[in-house]
Amino acid sequence: MKHFIMAILLLSIVLLSACNSIKVPKSTMDHKMSATPTNVIPTKSEWKIAEHPQANKNNPISIFIKDKANQPIKSFETVHEKKMHLFIVSKDLSYFSHIHPKYKGNGEFTISTTFPAGGDYKMIADVTPKGGGDSSIETHWQHVEGEPAKDEPLIPDQELTKVVDGKKVTLSFSQLTAGEALHMTYTISDAKTNQPIKNLQPYLGAMGHTVAMSADAENYLHIHPMTTEGNRPKVIFMTIFPKAGVYKVWGQFKYNGKVFTVPFVIDVPKK
Ligand SMILES: [Cu+2]
Structure with missing residues (x-):
């Protein structure tokens, strides 16, 4: 919930500033920037992954998107060509994956993925229920069993x-x-x-x-x-x-x- 509110806040800030303080020719603006930024439909999610997912193995994932009353949300907007964008990062952010689960219907999205090592991963699903102006964000931390990768410290690049x-x-x-x-x-x-x-x-x-x-x-x-x-x-x-x-x-x-x-x-x- 905290993440969800944060995402709305961030998005609102970005959109507001996009429209107010920076001159962007209307014709070249991303379609999202011209809309009122607040129409984010509240969601909940349920994530189904093998009980003990293993590194270097194919792990099927199901993500169920629901409304606040826990009922499945059934239709979604296609945004940037997809109904769901899923990002997976390792805790140290050394691993990054951007994939697109398939919509099975009845609020369920599925995909299989292979985690490169044991450890904790954060998954971020970006979906827009039908009628929503901006995407709803659902997140999930997942522990994966297996040999952990060496923790890569996050050191700011000296040269970009x-x-x-x-x-x-x-x-x-x-x-x-x-x-x-x-x-x-x-x-x-x-x-x-x-x-x-x-x-x-x-x-x-x-x-x-x-x-x-x-x-x-x-x-x-x-x-x-x-x-x-x-x-x-x-x-x-x-x-x-x-x-x-x-x-x-x-x-x-x-x-x-x-x-x-x-x-x-x-x-x-x-x-
Ligand atoms: Cu994507």
């Missing part, structure tokens, strides 16, 4: 340039302060030739997706670019980090038919 699958990606911020609207810009070039990559492809209906999580995995932000055309090889997102501290940020883009994910660790200073 990474090479992933032959792409050089630089992340920059208009400014970086907790609680204030900011632009985050990914600049993408070919790592070998240093030439800008101009033909990024839309991935799930947007020129990119960014997910940010606070170090304690309590705050979750799913951000879409402000513009979907015309600003490649720069992809610009707008958001607000709700509180100061360390965050991990994953940018996801599609190029040559393949999705690549680029992670950064940032330290957001307080006001």
Whole structure:
């Protein structure tokens, strides 16, 4: 419940600031930004996973989305091409997965996944019940049995340039302060030739997706670019980090038919 309220708050802040303090040409705004941000339909969820899920094995997962009266919610909006977006992160945020469970009907979504090691994982399901303006967030912590991975400390990157699958990606911020609207810009070039990559492809209906999580995995932000055309090889997102501290940020883009994910660790200073 706490997470749910937080998500609404965050989303409202992002949307309000998107519409009030930053000039975004209407035609290029994400469809969500033009709507009143408060229409989030309250949900509950029930997660069914093998009693002792094992690392490196296929684990079927069922997620039941219900209303406040515990009745199944039966129809959902398709948002960014999917009815549910599911993010799975390990507790130390070293592992990140973005997958799309299938809708079986009667409020039930199913998928199978393989956890890479033993330990605790947080799962975040993003769904929009029919008629909802913005997504409802349901989360679940899951313990997985098996050899644990070595805990990777979350250390802020000194330099915000990474090479992933032959792409050089630089992340920059208009400014970086907790609680204030900011632009985050990914600049993408070919790592070998240093030439800008101009033909990024839309991935799930947007020129990119960014997910940010606070170090304690309590705050979750799913951000879409402000513009979907015309600003490649720069992809610009707008958001607000709700509180100061360390965050991990994953940018996801599609190029040559393949999705690549680029992670950064940032330290957001307080006001
Ligand atoms: Cu998704």
